[in-house]
Amino acid sequence: MSFERFGIVSFTSQTKVNEFVDRLYKGKVSGSKCKNCGAAYFPPRADCCGCLSSDMDWFDIAGTGKLISYSTLSYAPTGFEEELPYTTALVRFKNNIQVFGRLSKTIKPEEIAVGMDLVVSSVELSGGRISYEFRKEKG
Numbered sequence: 001m002s003f004e005r006f007g008i009v010s011f012t013s014q015t016k017v018n019e020f021v022d023r024l025y026k027g028k029v030s031g032s033k034c035k036n037c038g039a040a041y042f043p044p045r046a047d048c049c050g051c052l053s054s055d056m057d058w059f060d061i062a063g064t065g066k067l068i069s070y071s072t073l074s075y076a077p078t079g080f081e082e083e084l085p086y087t088t089a090l091v092r093f094k095n096n097i098q099v100f101g102r103l104s105k106t107i108k109p110e111e112i113a114v115g116m117d118l119v120v121s122s123v124e125l126s127g128g129r130i131s132y133e134f135r136k137e138k139g
């Protein structure tokens with residue numbers, strides 16, 4: 001099951017985890033969108049909580065987002081100990097999609113600022129696990 005290779009443990013319920021992970025391996029960070037009413041979700045949902053439709057489609061989180069908030073952690077949940085310290089962040093992309101994830105370590109702590117532009121991309125972690133992280137647009 002490919003979920004075991006995905007680094008973020010909280011993506012368990014109400015998500016199409018396997019396909020989400022498969023898409024990460026293809027370099028795509030994806031949410032789901034309701035074909036019926038157009039509501040968009042991240043993390044992806046199998047059902048729309050707006051209109052209860054199960055007719056969902058995938059979309060990729062693309063373009064540049066804005067950092068809304070962040071927190072640097074020196075304690076990590078099981079599976080992340082080797083990654084310390086790291087910074088978790090909430091980033092708002094177009095269509096008001098909010099994505100929670102980690103900041104790339106290529107971003108220096110003194111560079112981190114609310115409102116900065118970030119892109120999201122998939123990243124391989126130690127042990128062949130896959131996740132995604134936020135980076136600066138260039139470099």
Ligand SMILES: [Zn+2]
Pocket residue numbers: 034035036037038039048049050051052053
């Ligand atoms: Zn809907």
